[in-house]
Amino acid sequence: MGEKSVNLKALAAHLDLTVSTVSRALNDYSDISPATRERVKLAADQLGYRPNQNARRLSIGTPETVCYLMPRQIGPNAQPFVAQLLAGLGEALNERNWDLLVSQADASVGDLASIERLVRSGRIAGLVISRPLKNDPRVNLMQSLGCPFVVHGRTEKCDDYAWYDVDGEDAFVTAINHLARLGHRRIGFIGAPLQYQFAQERLDGYIRGLTHNGLAHETELVQIAEFTDEGGTAAAGILMDLLQPPTALVCVTDMMALGALEALHARKLTPGKDVSVIGYDGLHFGKHANPPLTTMAQPQAHAGRRLGDILLSIIDGADPTKFHELQRAHLVQRSTDGPVSSNAGQANVSEREDSP
């Protein structure tokens, strides 16, 4: 146990060869005789030799490592997709024997410094940024550092770097179209802080959807909150307590939609019957919601793999601006969408109406 692992020198000595020859044999140089190549490889296997990667990478001049910048936790279990994304990234990297680092620097100040340190210290050959802000300083930083990167999502101005995204605007147009077809004319929007580009896009889609269906965009129907279930509950509460409450709600994340369902339950309203709710993400968990959540599902199975492949291509020298990959979300109808209810449009009777 703990036999110190053999290095090139020891292996060479064992074989009565120089490290130079052994190294080239191991790396399949053509100027090594087949005989010694085999002999070397056999001995390497037997002794369990593995080249020291720090030394190797220092020598070849690339860290053969890529970093995934984890979005910070917003509430408990808010990121069920991280594992899947990492699995996809790892799959792409494994094929080359590259490593996957994870770090937690977001768009705040101190974290920019940590990103800079990460790339300047030669630890990584590329970076995956996720959940970008409308104007994200990390993107600017990476550009000025000249380090390859790919964004999972987009910023407002996104033409000069690589990204992979799902079309949130289109998804919300689809959701509104669906609701309009069901007869809804007052549709509430439950959104996330607009500094996040995804939040802005989905709001844009909501507005475009309204316009497209000849519906007015009333600002009181737009409620912004943290993208957690509690945020969704709070926002839905405000909307349902309006004098003219909406008959349907679209939510920027499934988590918020789940929270919105709670607000409906608290008001004895049945989701899908009294009030329709459509979420966004397509989380598997939505199937078990009360009732099962209708949602705009994004095709997340291959996001990690694609992000990895794109990043590797860029590191290999491809033009980043060639990679603008936009996927579409699709409507998954479960049980929270339905035709506008007969008593729709009923005004809430507020105490204030009776006041002076």
Next chain:
Amino acid sequence: MGEKSVNLKALAAHLDLTVSTVSRALNDYSDISPATRERVKLAADQLGYRPNQNARRLSIGTPETVCYLMPRQIGPNAQPFVAQLLAGLGEALNERNWDLLVSQADASVGDLASIERLVRSGRIAGLVISRPLKNDPRVNLMQSLGCPFVVHGRTEKCDDYAWYDVDGEDAFVTAINHLARLGHRRIGFIGAPLQYQFAQERLDGYIRGLTHNGLAHETELVQIAEFTDEGGTAAAGILMDLLQPPTALVCVTDMMALGALEALHARKLTPGKDVSVIGYDGLHFGKHANPPLTTMAQPQAHAGRRLGDILLSIIDGADPTKFHELQRAHLVQRSTDGPVSSNAGQANVSEREDSP
């Protein structure tokens, strides 16, 4: 953009000093005059110098990196806790400026080779293994390699290495006690494949709980399936279709419990009223289940941080066998547990009863 980052040599030249002096100044050696130390640090800041970590680590002889072995995906979004765990690990590592690698090797054959390569190639100083099997070859491998590691969970024989776990046996005794107090006498167990130690432990707890409450352990009440919601649905279906179906179900994961709820709904049974269901994990999502899921919640907020701290201690030379940290899960009562229903114990009328 892309100014090639300065290295020690360039920085030294810029300062008219040798790399030797500059290195020691940067690392706060006491034999450097305060004046030049300040001068060096200032210049380093200005030029954005960051020591190349591959070189540094090769020189100091440690990779300053730790690896987290991700459990493989079992179904979509099956690992909502991975993000939280990584965040905790990262927090512990950040304090020393160490890196966090993630890899996906599980207990299968080819993956053992990849673990061996990982440690032999000097890329990592330690490893976090999760979701171990009863007898996990990864643990044996790490021991024979003499590489520090910590297990999230335990194997059957777990006295000679470090682990952090939640007491699943105790949790299931608690769950059974709770159900027994509510009058249940036929309690079904929905489990995962028993090669996983966690599955065995929870089954042990189930049996111990039954015994403790004077209830018989009937093998037909134990159903093993994959730990996904579909697995839970299938297992619950079999149990509820028994001639003498159980009046309560305990499930080894919340995911399986959510699946079990579906099986009850399909049979027009109301969870918490007709049949009680208790899950395990304490997933946040359970709050939004139909109805909200009662569960044995594990304190997962600090698992990552603890695992990181333990691993670092071992790397620093602490005795691994000193770290056997067992947390307790606690009952979170939501809405799927309730007193045994009045029509409990009613036999299913099967067609076979009418047969010859």
Next chain:
DNA sequence: CTGAAAGCGCTTACAG
């Protein structure tokens, strides 16, 4: 207090 030198474990032109 600072410099010159060796070494970490590889890779890769360059000789022979």
Next chain:
DNA sequence: CTGAAAGCGCTTACAG
């Protein structure tokens, strides 16, 4: 076909 040597960018005894 193989060897001797330089170099990757650091750190750290060892001199002076």
